Amino acid sequence: xxxxxxxxxxxxxxxxxxxxxxxxxxxxxxxxxxxxxxxxxxxxxxxxxxxxxxxxxxxxxxxxxxxxxxxxxxxxxxxxxxxxxxxxxxxxxxxxxxxxxxxxxxxxxxxxxxxxxxxxxxxxxxxxx
Numbered sequence: 001x002x003x004x005x006x007x008x009x010x011x012x013x014x015x016x017x018x019x020x021x022x023x024x025x026x027x028x029x030x031x032x033x034x035x036x037x038x039x040x041x042x043x044x045x046x047x048x049x050x051x052x053x054x055x056x057x058x059x060x061x062x063x064x065x066x067x068x069x070x071x072x073x074x075x076x077x078x079x080x081x082x083x084x085x086x087x088x089x090x091x092x093x094x095x096x097x098x099x100x101x102x103x104x105x106x107x108x109x110x111x112x113x114x115x116x117x118x119x120x121x122x123x124x125x126x127x128x129x
Contacts, residue, residue: 022040
């Protein structure tokens with residue numbers, strides 16, 4: 001089995017174990033903390049990165065350094081940005097519906113998410129001018 005397959009298998013199993021443990025903690029009524037959430041996030045990042053990108057040594061997929069890899073990164077980054085902005089907006093709306101008041105931190109995060117892309121585009125454009 002190739003390195004990519006072994007890494008994907010191990011990170012996938014580890015992700016399932018941590019998710020299962022977290023669900024068990026919720027089931028028995030214990031608090032879920034930063035460690036569980038960050039472990040799930042980190043392991044899923046490793047798993048998804050492993051199954052997405054190939055390696056130069058084994059020539060087994062699309063490389064991040066190639067032109068196609070760069071286009072994939074660029075397009076997925078922009079889609080991710082807009083999805084995250086929609087998720088923050090939905091969280092603010094749901095919080096307003098549930099609590100009856102606006103969470104100021106969510107509102108500030110929504111405003112920050114709305115201006116991030118234009119600001120970064122401005123900075124990058126300035127770099128090339």
